[in-house]
Amino acid sequence: MDTKYGPPLDGMAVHSRELTKRFAELTAVDAVDIDVYTGECFGLLGPNGAGKSSTMRMLSCISQPTSGSLSVLGMDPRREASRIRGGLGIVHQENNLDMDLKVIENLTTYARYFGLSRSESRLRAREMLGFAQLEEKAATKAAELSGGMQRRLAIARALVNSPRMVFLDEPTTGLDPQMRHVVWERLLELKQKQTTLMVTTHYMEEAERLCDRIVIMDRGRIVAEGTPQMLIEENAGQEVVELWFADNPTDETAALLSGVSEQFDVLPDRIILYVTHGDSAVNEIHRRGLSPSRVVIRRSTLEDVFLRLTGRTLVE
Incomplete structure (x- = not known):
């Protein structure tokens, strides 16, 4: 060198x-x-x-x-x-x-x-x-x-x-x-x-x-x-579950998800849960009597980490 x-x-x-x-x-x-x-x-x-x-x-x-x-x-x-x-x-x-x-x-x-x-x-x-x-x-x-x-x-x-x-x-x-x-x-x-x-x-x-x-x-x-994978695991889990409901989600809806995920975000149009196993989380959601109109399970990404740590609101 x-x-x-x-x-x-x-x-x-x-x-x-x-x-x-x-x-x-x-x-x-x-x-x-x-x-x-x-x-x-x-x-x-x-x-x-x-x-x-x-x-x-x-x-x-x-x-x-x-x-x-x-x-x-x-x-x-x-x-x-x-x-x-x-x-x-x-x-x-x-x-x-x-x-x-x-x-x-x-x-x-x-x-x-x-x-x-x-x-x-x-x-x-x-x-x-x-x-x-x-x-x-x-x-x-x-x-x-x-x-x-x-x-x-x-x-x-x-x-x-x-x-x-x-x-x-x-x-x-x-x-x-x-x-x-x-x-x-x-x-x-x-x-x-x-x-x-x-x-x-x-x-x-x-x-x-x-x-x-x-x-x-x-x-x-x-x-x-940290490394990209470390940041994802520490801040967004291994998988993300996105839930849409017939009516816009509320804090009351989110309260029913307590324990399904330690980390979740309530957005104007959906709730995002950060979990280890998406399928298990969705089964538990249905067991609790919740019926989301749409469910998406995907791999956690660095973008999830970025938005969780810096917010989803534009800073001027």
Whole structure:
């Protein structure tokens, strides 16, 4: 493994304690502890306004913390931010490609920013064209690419300096399902090569598929942390039972379900129960004399966890 940037602290690419970011009277990030291990894919999830972007900006050395300690690639961003950035790749939510340049020029020009020679830049650009499956588009202007191709180019450009850690902000937003899976395959290839990935996404399936561990933030604080499966088991059980009734559910209806599930949500149109065995739960519901008009049993997902922990109401 390249040791140009020094060994990460105890095998950690990121190590933060009490990390805080304030803007005047607003505390965007409130004393969070985050550890990202070398070679893993780490997910940072949360609703809009949860503090994800502010956290990512601090971890990627774009913004300095207000307080707390932070180590990235074994270095202190307060003293060595420029050196750390040399070992990072960043894929922003909005593509920041040079639209008037050709695909190959986007890669070679960006490589030169990191001090690579012209020959090295051309070599890395060709490698990244292959990685992104854009060889046939090398002479095409970025503006003429489809949205999916532009996204792949943005990821390829972020990798042209052979970074040890890559930050990806909503990497597949706006892509169709087929293109999303292509991007996932490229990111999983990176992980297999021990590149550390840090991802923010609103696609819970994407987080389940890619991430080894996940932190869920809400209102500037961490509300849950663990592997996707651990978070699901601890917060949503193994299965979900959704119950619709002829009349909208009430608290009285929910009271009759006491003991069937320790965790349930009463929504305007249905009741959701988080259980270990869906069929057993439904049998018990019928035994109690309840007759829902519709019943759905499905596997618990990370989206269930996300909604349980951060709420189902939009935060402006």
